[in-house]
Every structure is written in C-alpha cells, then in structure tokens.
Amino acid sequence: MASKDNKSLVIWHSIFVLLSVGMGVAWYFTWTNSADLQVRLDAATKADTGAKSEIQNLQTEVNSLKELIGRPTGTPDEVVAASRAQINVKAGDGSSATLGLDEALVKAAIDRDAYTLTSAGRLVQMNTKVAELGKLLEAQDGAKKTVKTALDQKDAELVIKERLHGEQITQRRKQIDEISTQLEQLQATFSNARDVSERDKAALQSEIDSQYASLKELRKAKMRIDDLKFERPDGSLMFVDQNSGRCTVDIGIRDDLRIGTTFSVYTKNNSGVGRRQSDKDIKGKIEIVELMGPHLAKAHIVFEKLNDPLAEGDPIYSPLFWPGQKLQVAVVGMLDFDGNPGSDRLEFNQIVETSGAEVVFQVDDKGKILGKDGEELTRADIPSHVTSATRFMVVGDLGNESTADSAQKEIYNKIRTIKVEMEDAADRSGVYVLPLSSFLQYIGYTSKRLVYSPTKEYPGVLTNGAKSLHVNGSLGRRESSAAISNAFSTRRKKPMVSGGRTSHLYETKSTEE
Numbered sequence: 001m002a003s004k005d006n007k008s009l010v011i012w013h014s015i016f017v018l019l020s021v022g023m024g025v026a027w028y029f030t031w032t033n034s035a036d037l038q039v040r041l042d043a044a045t046k047a048d049t050g051a052k053s054e055i056q057n058l059q060t061e062v063n064s065l066k067e068l069i070g071r072p073t074g075t076p077d078e079v080v081a082a083s084r085a086q087i088n089v090k091a092g093d094g095s096s097a098t099l100g101l102d103e104a105l106v107k108a109a110i111d112r113d114a115y116t117l118t119s120a121g122r123l124v125q126m127n128t129k130v131a132e133l134g135k136l137l138e139a140q141d142g143a144k145k146t147v148k149t150a151l152d153q154k155d156a157e158l159v160i161k162e163r164l165h166g167e168q169i170t171q172r173r174k175q176i177d178e179i180s181t182q183l184e185q186l187q188a189t190f191s192n193a194r195d196v197s198e199r200d201k202a203a204l205q206s207e208i209d210s211q212y213a214s215l216k217e218l219r220k221a222k223m224r225i226d227d228l229k230f231e232r233p234d235g236s237l238m239f240v241d242q243n244s245g246r247c248t249v250d251i252g253i254r255d256d257l258r259i260g261t262t263f264s265v266y267t268k269n270n271s272g273v274g275r276r277q278s279d280k281d282i283k284g285k286i287e288i289v290e291l292m293g294p295h296l297a298k299a300h301i302v303f304e305k306l307n308d309p310l311a312e313g314d315p316i317y318s319p320l321f322w323p324g325q326k327l328q329v330a331v332v333g334m335l336d337f338d339g340n341p342g343s344d345r346l347e348f349n350q351i352v353e354t355s356g357a358e359v360v361f362q363v364d365d366k367g368k369i370l371g372k373d374g375e376e377l378t379r380a381d382i383p384s385h386v387t388s389a390t391r392f393m394v395v396g397d398l399g400n401e402s403t404a405d406s407a408q409k410e411i412y413n414k415i416r417t418i419k420v421e422m423e424d425a426a427d428r429s430g431v432y433v434l435p436l437s438s439f440l441q442y443i444g445y446t447s448k449r450l451v452y453s454p455t456k457e458y459p460g461v462l463t464n465g466a467k468s469l470h471v472n473g474s475l476g477r478r479e480s481s482a483a484i485s486n487a488f489s490t491r492r493k494k495p496m497v498s499g500g501r502t503s504h505l506y507e508t509k510s511t512e513e
Contacts, residue, residue: 231274233315245301254294255323260354262444263316273317285444302446318443320355327357332419333396361385367414386425393426396436
C-alpha cells in the first residue's frame with residue numbers, strides 16, 4: 001500500500017512539474033496576459049509549495065515506516081521486497097509469505113499469543129518443578145546440616161586423636177633415641193668382638209688348614225698302607241662243575257645281584273681282596289648268568305688258572321657290587337682295554353651299569369667333563385661330584401706327553417690337570433683311586449678281543465685237550481711231547497715228559513650209548 005501511494009505521489013509530482021513547465025512556457029509566450037498568468041503562477045507556486053510539503057510529509061512517513069520495519073536505507077521497493085523475504089523466512093509454515101505487513105503482524109501477534117499461552121503452561125510446569133526442586137534443596141540442606149554436624153564432630157575427634165598421636169610420636173622418638181644410643185653402643189661392642197673373632201677365626205682357620213694338610217697326608221699314607229684293606233669278599237663258590245664250565249655262588253636275588261655282573265675269584269688263603277699286593281691271589285673270573293634263589297645264583301667260568309682251578313669255597317669279589325647301595329664311580333683318562341682298536345668308554349659304562357653302579361663323573365678322551373646324564377660340567381663342579389658318596393676314582397690312560405701332535409698334547413695336559421684336581425677332591429673325601437687295570441682285574445673283567453697275542457691270556461676255552469668226549473677214547477697216542485717254545489715258557493727246569501695220564505679231577509666219564 002505504501003508503494004502504491006508513493007507511486008501516485010511521484011506521478012502526481014511529475015504531472016505538476018510538467019504543468020508548471022507548460023505554464024511557464026505559456027506565460028513566456030503570453031506575456032501580454034501576464035497579470036492573469038501571474039495570478040495563475042502564484043496559484044501554481046502555492047500549489048507546488050503545498051505539494052512539496054505533502055511530499056515531504058509523505059517522505060517523513062516513509063522514513064518512519066522504514067525505521068519501524070528496521071530498514072532505514074534503500075528504496076521503498078527494495079524495503080518492500082526485503083520485508084516480504086523476511087516474512088517468508090520467519091513464517092514457519094509459509095502461510096504468511098503472501099500476506100501484507102498488517103496481516104503478517106496480526107498473524108504473528110496471534111502466534112505470539114498462542115506461544116505465550118503455551119509458554120504460560122510451561123511456566124506453570126516449570127514453577128511446579130521449581131517448587132519440587134526447592135523442596136529437594138531444603139531436604140539436601142537438612143542433610144548437609146546433618147553431615148556438617150557429623151563432620152564437625154569427627155573433626156573434633158580427629159583433633160583430639162592428632163594431639164594424642166603427636167604425644168605418642170614424641171614418646172616413641174624418645175624411645176627410638178634411647179634405643180639408637182644403645183644400638184650404637186652394641187655395634188661398637190660387636191665391632192670389637194667381631195675383630196677379635198676374625199683374628200681368632202683366622203688363627204683357627206690357619207690351624208685347621210695345617211691340621212687338614214696333616215690329615216690329608218696321613219690319609220694318603222694310610223690308604224697306601226691299607227690299600228683297600230677294608231674290602232671284604234662278596235660271597236664264595238658253592239659248587240664248581242669243570243666239565244660244563246659252570247659254578248654256583250652264595251649270593252642271589254635278595255642281595256640285589258644282577259645277571260651279567262662279573263667277579264674276581266680269590267684263593268682261600270688270600271692276603272685280602274681288592275688289594276694291589278693281593279693281585280696274585282686272583283685265580284679266576286666268573287660272570288653271573290642266572291639267579292636261582294634269594295642267596296643262590298649260577299655263574300659261568302670266564303677264566304681260571306690252569307695250575308690253580310676254581311674250587312668250592314673260593315671267595316669272590318667285585319668293587320662294583322654292594323648290596324642295597326648304588327655305588328658311584330668317577331673316571332678320568334682314555335679307556336682302551338679290550339685289545340681292539342678304538343675307545344672302550346661305552347663298554348666301561350655298560351659294565352658299571354650292569355653291576356648296578358653308576359658313573360657320576362668322567363673326563364672323556366677330548367678332556368670334556370661330563371656328569372652322569374651326559375651333561376657337560378666344569379672344573380668348578382669337581383668338589384661337588386667327587387665326594388664321600390663316590391667309592392672309586394678310576395684312572396685310565398693319560399696320553400703320551402712326548403707326542404708331536406700339539407693339539408693332542410694340549411688335550412693330554414688338560415686331562416692331567418683335571419686328574420690332579422680330582423685326586424685332591426678324592427683325598428679330601430676318602431675316595432679310593434685305582435688304575436684302570438686294577439679296577440678291571442677286581443671286577444673280574446675278561447677282554448673280548450678276537451686276536452690272540454702270545455703275551456696275553458688265550459681268548460677262548462678248550463675242551464679237555466682232545467677231540468673225544470672222554471679220556472679213554474681210542475684216538476691214538478695222547479702223550480705230549482712236552483716241547484714248549486722258550487719264548488712262552490715260564491719254567492726254569494727242564495720239562496718233564498708226560499705220562500699220558502689225566503687227573504681224575506678233570507676226567508670226563510664216558511656214557512654208554
């Protein structure tokens with residue numbers, strides 16, 4: 001509506017201007033009628049002044065409306081277009097987009113009233129909630145007062161406790177100071193006593209070392225004198241059958257005897273079993289082949305002296321046999337004893353295990369130190385493995401010191417160094433040190449070599465010296481020529497001529513077929 005009025009005003013103003021111009025032109029051409037024209041000019045001027053005043057008033061109203069709308073700048077058309085756009089944006093449902101300003105304001109007022117009513121309802125609800133919250137706040141204030149009262153009471157109690165605690169701490173500090181003083185005095189006394197004790201300990205240790213060295217020497221001397229004197233026979237032969245090469249012994253299952261265990265057989269009048277000076281008393285060797293009872297077993301005669309055959313009552317002995325105990329053995333050096341090429345360490349371990357004993361510590365051909373389960377040890381482990389629980393320390397071949405092989409010579413030197421340390425541990429623990437040859441002799445070992453050497457025992461058993469099964473067989477003359485090669489003869493007298501007769505002790509009786 002404002003736009004239309006503005007346009008009318010502009011049109012009217014334009015017409016007025018044109019009229020004024022036309023009247024001026026007419027006045028110019030009608031000078032003669034100037035009076036009339038002057039009157040008319042005055043009237044037109046008055047009308048123009050009134051029109052201008054009206055235009056000014058309208059412009060003022062337009063500016064007021066623009067200020068009221070909130071758009072003081074721009075042309076009326078721009079203001080109208082912007083206002084419509086704003087109405088379109090502000091109208092939520094778009095229904096006020098086509099309305100005029102008055103209608104839009106009316107609708108906005110109605111919507112505002114409706115929103116006001118809704119807001120009033122919400123305000124009522126909010127007031128209700130506020131009232132409820134007020135009650136909760138009052139309840140909380142009451143709880144706070146109660147808690148504060150309890151806290152104040154606790155604070156008062158805490159103050160009292162802190163005061164008492166402070167007094168106790170002061171008292172404890174006094175006691176600690178007194179104890180610290182006593183402790184310093186005791187430490188001084190202890191320090192003096194410790195110095196005296198250390199001196200006494202050093203003196204006693206020196207005396208112990210001296211006594212130990214003496215004891216060690218005495219023990220060595222005793223062992224050299226006794227030389228396994230403490231050993232006793234393990235049993236004796238009960239029956240000997242020379243024909244079958246079998247015998248029985250008086251030890252068996254209850255003695256923890258095992259099949260395969262070997263024994264050395266001594267003469268009845270021996271100078272003690274297991275002693276180096278009594279090696280000449282060993283007359284044979286047997287191997288257990290069958291367990292027959294609690295204290296009875298059958299054995300195979302592995303070897304016997306021809307001039308001193310095995311007989312009933314001969315004592316038997318093996319350093320590895322000890323009923324109820326599993327003996328421990330330590331070994332150092334190379335083991336080659338069966339006459340065949342190569343190391344016999346595996347066979348040695350099998351011999352020991354077959355007899356129920358175990359090798360708990362050994363130094364192999366390369367100088368490595370091994371435990372009973374094959375684990376590699378060091379020289380620091382020697383004292384903890386060669387102990388009083390170890391019965392024998394067996395010393396094998398320590399190698400040729402004059403060998404030209406530098407690497408092998410270094411291994412030999414290493415084995416000898418370890419051997420010295422093992423002997424020292426053996427001396428401290430009372431372990432008997434035996435050479436490999438004596439140890440094998442004591443356990444009744446017989447070489448399994450296949451090649452006969454004239455300087456060694458014959459590796460086999462001959463049956464009665466004849467092809468027939470009995471002595472009286474008719475196989476021709478049986479007289480020996482008694483001719484023995486001087487290279488192998490141990491006789492110092494001229495050999496006697498054999499009469500061809502055989503002792504009844506070794507006679508095999510013939511059986512009628």
